[in-house]
Amino acid sequence: MLWIRRQNETYIGPSLHFRTIAEILNDNGYSTSGISASPIVGSGTSMDKGFVYFDQTCGHVSINQRRSATDLNQQVFKWLDTYQSGQKPFFLYIHYMDPHNFYRPPPEFVVFGRQGYELVDDEINKKLNTISENFGVSGITDEILEKSGLSHADISRLIDLYDAEILCVDHYIGELFQKLKNRNLYDNTIIVMTADHGECFLEHNNIKHGGSLYKELINVPLIIRIPGLKGGKKIDRLVEQIDIVPTILEATRIDTKQQFSGTSFYCMMTGKGDCGDDQGMAEIPGRNIRTLMRGNSKLIVSPEEIELYNLSSDPGEKNNIKDQRPEMVDELQAALENLISRLKINQTEPVPANNKDLEMLKSLGYIK
Numbered sequence: 515m516l517w518i519r520r521q522n523e524t525y526i527g528p529s530l531h532f533r534t535i536a537e538i539l540n541d542n543g544y545s546t547s548g549i550s551a552s553p554i555v556g557s558g559t560s561m562d563k564g565f566v567y568f569d570q571t572c573g574h575v576s577i578n579q580r581r582s583a584t585d586l587n588q589q590v591f592k593w594l595d596t597y598q599s600g601q602k603p604f605f606l607y608i609h610y611m612d613p614h615n616f617y618r619p620p621p622e623f624v625v626f627g628r629q630g631y632e633l634v635d636d637e638i639n640k641k642l643n644t645i646s647e648n649f650g651v652s653g654i655t656d657e658i659l660e661k662s663g664l665s666h667a668d669i670s671r672l673i674d675l676y677d678a679e680i681l682c683v684d685h686y687i688g689e690l691f692q693k694l695k696n697r698n699l700y701d702n703t704i705i706v707m708t709a710d711h712g713e714c715f716l717e718h719n720n721i722k723h724g725g726s727l728y729k730e731l732i733n734v735p736l737i738i739r740i741p742g743l744k745g746g747k748k749i750d751r752l753v754e755q756i757d758i759v760p761t762i763l764e765a766t767r768i769d770t771k772q773q774f775s776g777t778s779f780y781c782m783m784t785g786k787g788d789c790g791d792d793q794g795m796a797e798i799p800g801r802n803i804r805t806l807m808r809g810n811s812k813l814i815v816s817p818e819e820i821e822l823y824n825l826s827s828d829p830g831e832k833n834n835i836k837d838q839r840p841e842m843v844d845e846l847q848a849a850l851e852n853l854i855s856r857l858k859i860n861q862t863e864p865v866p867a868n869n870k871d872l873e874m875l876k877s878l879g880y881i882k
Contacts, residue, residue, distance in 0.1 A: 533772055535759045536564030536605060542768050545602045547593060550609040551586045565607070569593070582620070583612050583686035591693055599698065608690075613679030613713070615639065615722060617672055623682040627674035635675060638668045642721060652725035654716060666716075673715050702741055704765055706758060709734040717830070724798075727805040727814055728831050732796045740765050743783055752794035752807055753779045795853055806850040813846035822846070 536546040547567040548555075555561045556570035569589055590608055597604060612619070616639040621632070631638075641664045649658050659665065687707065694700035712731045714720035723731055736753065738761075739745060756776030763770060764780040781787035793808040803816040810826040822836040822843050836843050 534564045535762065536562075536607070538564070538763065538768065538770055538772065539605045539766075540564050540566065542766075543602055545597075545604040547604065548607040548609070549586065549589050549593060550607075551583075551611040552609050555609050567593075583610050583683050586610055587686050587689060587693075590690060594693055594697055594699070597697070597699075610683055610686075612683045613676050615642065615713075617675035617679055619675055619678035619682050623678040623685070624675065625681070626677045627670060631671045631674075635671070638664065638671060641668070642672060646722055650725065651714070651722045652720050654719050654721050669715055676713055676715075703739075704741065704762065705737075705739040706762065707735065707737040708755065708758065710755075727796050727798065727803055729825075729829075732805070738783065740783065747783065749779075749782050751779075751782060751789065751792045753782070754794045754796075793849070793853075795850065804850060804854070806846050806853065808846060808849065811842060811846060813843065813850065815847065815850065820847075 536548070540546045546565045547569075548562060548565045549569045550556055550561075552570075556568060562568035562570075571589065586608065590606075593606070616636070618635070618639070624632075641662050645654060645658060645662045645664065648662075659669075691700060691705075694703060711723045712729075712734055713723055714726065714728070714730050717730050718726060718728050720726045720728070720731075734755075736755075736758075754776060756774070757779050758776070760774045760776050760778040761780050764778040777790055779789060781789045791808070793806060795804065795806050797804040801816070803814070805812060805814045807813075807825070810824055812823045812825055812831065814821040814823075820836050820843060821831075821834045822839055823831045823833065824835060825831070828835075
């Protein structure tokens with residue numbers, strides 16, 4: 515969602531010269547629609563490229579007063595009610611904003627952890643925002659927490675609220691599935707569910723999102739349903755979000771000459787064909803922080819330090835073993851540099867962000 519390509523220059527949105535999946539599907543006979551509750555996913559950032567219809571009315575509020583999943587579903591259901599069987603096949607992009615700070619789940623979903631916090635939940639949310647505004651989202655110490663009046667018990671409460679928002683979205687996605695079934699659309703619809711990022715709650719002295727590449731931030735759900743393929747299969751191999759578009763195109767049997775940085779993982783679901791290397795990469799270009807995961811090994815490289823973790827014995831990424839495994843550091847660094855070269859990360863020019871965009875990105879926690 516956010517591109518930072520040159521030092522001191524921030525970009526948001528796809529390159530104007532890069533064809534989106536909506537454009538590709540539109541060219542191949544699909545009716546393309548998008549409905550977004552995000553204030554930065556829409557026409558202002560060219561993220562509506564290729565959509566014949568794009569509704570961002572649920573995103574036209576401040577982040578602290580954002581519309582909930584129930585508001586978004588109302589717009590989605592209105593669109594589904596206009597779709598008639600026998601029309602062109604459709605591609606519908608739905609962008610929920612929950613879970614996201616401020617963490618304000620509906621009361622009926624607050625079923626985790628201790629009770630009795632309800633009267634101070636907003637106050638705790640405000641204190642968390644004060645910390646990010648004054649100190650950023652990384653390197654948050656106990657001293658900073660104390661100065662801000664936020665305790666570890668308060669952090670636990672925020673986790674409870676975050677979990678409640680996840681439960682809330684799960685409920686409304688269930689309602690969406692039922693709506694598809696009621697319209698006799700479910701059985702013939704490919705469904706892809708994922709998230710743009712996780713959230714940090716001091717696992718590595720970070721809060722919110724945007725400041726690190728640890729698993730709590732970059733390991734996100736990816737659930738795919740494809741008609742005709744048996745469900746219930748868990749795939750342990752690494753995939754990236756840049757792999758989703760080529761996977762959808764292969765599943766829909768659309769052949770395009772466009773070159774993608776990602777690779778289809780359709781073979782992992784069918785069990786047929788060569789699925790390539792078991793590795794994945796993520797980055798924060800503006801801070802020159804990158805990670806490469808290969809199998810059970812994870813390398814994080816930044817200007818300040820190098821970190822190496824064995825994800826099998828240390829899934830929480832707490833024990834840096836770079837000094838014990840220098841040969842693995844060298845191997846993964848070489849692979850990372852080769853991957854960066856192949857991806858040509860800086861080749862496209864995304865849409866530059868204006869001052870209004872920057873303020874919105876700050877409120878969402880993507881930049882400082």
